[in-house]
Amino acid sequence: MAEAQLAATPSAVAADAPLLKVRGLEAWYGESHVLHGIDFDVAPGEVVTLLGRNGAGKTTTLRSIIGIMQKRRGSIAFDGVETIRLPSRAIARLGIGYCPEERGIFSSLSVHENLLLPPQVKPGGLSVEQIFELFPNLKERLASQGTKLSGGEQQMLAIGRILRTGARLLLLDEPTEGLAPVIVEQIGRTIARLKQEGFTIILVEQNFRFASTVADRHYVVEQGKVVDMIPNAELDANIDKLHAYLGV
Amino acid sequence: MFELLGIPPQALFGQLLLGLINGSFYAILSLGLAIIFGLLNIINFTHGAQYMMGAFVAWMLLNYAGVGYWWALLLAPLVVGAFGVVIERLLISRLYRLDHLYGLLLTFGLALIIQGLFRNQYGVSGLPYGIPPELTGGHNLGFMFLPNYRGWVVVASLVVCLATWFVIEKTKLGAYLRAATENPTLVQAFGINVPRLVTLTYGFGVALAALAGVLAAPIYSVNPNMGADIIIVVFAVVVIGGMGSILGSIVTGFGLGLVEGLTKVFYPEAASTVIFVIMVLVLLVKPAGLFGRNA
């Protein structure tokens, strides 16, 4: 499985070239200017987090990457392809999977239909069986209505359904928000496992203790800008600074 | 044979059959409206005109090209559905980011234009369209006489409605449709071409209307006003069933046709208003409609 993922990496891109390169990203909700020039890189196989206070622009950054911010400007290159002008369906087809903050489970679809909804965009996704291995709960609830699941199960479904698609970059927006500690742990193990399998992950988190258990690097977002980058190994040394950023 | 409340069974079942026929058209038409409303969020006021176009295309196929009923049943929905696709791409798609009211005004205006054009060309007296030879005649069922064509209309409508329901509720394509109805942005973010889904859905809803038009042609005559007459009742059916509910529009369509038929038997004076009375009552008690999800 790990080999399959690695084999899917185009040889044209050097090993250390970023898989995702964001430069001067700006975005608007209507007239309200929310992102003011976001810059960051994500290397293939890396797990990076976006940390920041409420309203800093983390979700908007993910929404811009997947292309559902109507008004966005700057540059987002995925695997060398500029995506800033592409419609979101074309961006997804390049191999990006999106798990929204509100989870986006469809209530008129069964769990099984929710799981199978996102089409395969690239070869090499997980099989349904492998997804059940990661999230055994889902297997027992296949016939249920999607939104009848518990919050934790809905989160598993929201992550699980983008693992099938062959996307190599996963955008996870606060996957642990509001979940019980055991579930948070399970999602942490899953993210670690996905990293092993070669997935590249951008994780938005409020909970940086959780983030520190899975991430390689942390970007700090403040008022629509990336203001700092802290490698996970240096997190302890920078803990006071981080507290100041996050206001905790 | 028995009598019911002094009503001879021939009259009772005759009216019930008429009700069922009307209900068939209500069901197909409100089903199309419900599908379109679900995904596009517009009330397709052109629906009646598109139903009328279906009947006219069948008439034209026969009179200009010698193409008969059975081919018309296939071709007219395709032609009118394609016309719907063009309308959606050219006009309706420009309105999605605006208030619903614009879609309503556009489709209402289109309906008036289309009806006007057909009235101008063909007058309002109605053009005859014969029952296909395979379906002339009828069967004496003992308690009533069942004309074959009418039986066919009821069966065909049921099959079309149930097949549509099946596709929407039980297939992958239907899952896309339901998901896009709920959250088009997210479906698009999974790599699905939602604008194309929307266009095809509109085309399909319109094709359903046209199919109803072909089925109706041999029963009512082919008339530019036939859509305007029926569509007001169909809107009431949609309101009663609940906007956007697939099963609701089917059940309500057939059910209200029957209620209308029964009213004709027991209290004929109210037959043409009973559906609107029910609409008012439903709006008072359950504004989302009998099968509607509360917003």
Ligand SMILES: Nc1ncnc2c1ncn2[C@@H]1O[C@H](COP(=O)(O)OP(=O)(O)OP(=O)(O)O)[C@@H](O)[C@H]1O
């Ligand atoms: N739909 C919207 N319309 C208008 N403004 C919005 C909308 N969504 C978010 N915003 C604003 O954009 C800014 C950035 O929001 P965003 O959701 O990206 O923040 P966030 O970092 O994800 O916050 P949180 O931690 O609360 O999820 C905030 O000021 C927010 O109020």
Ligand SMILES: [Mg+2]
């Ligand atoms: Mg957020």
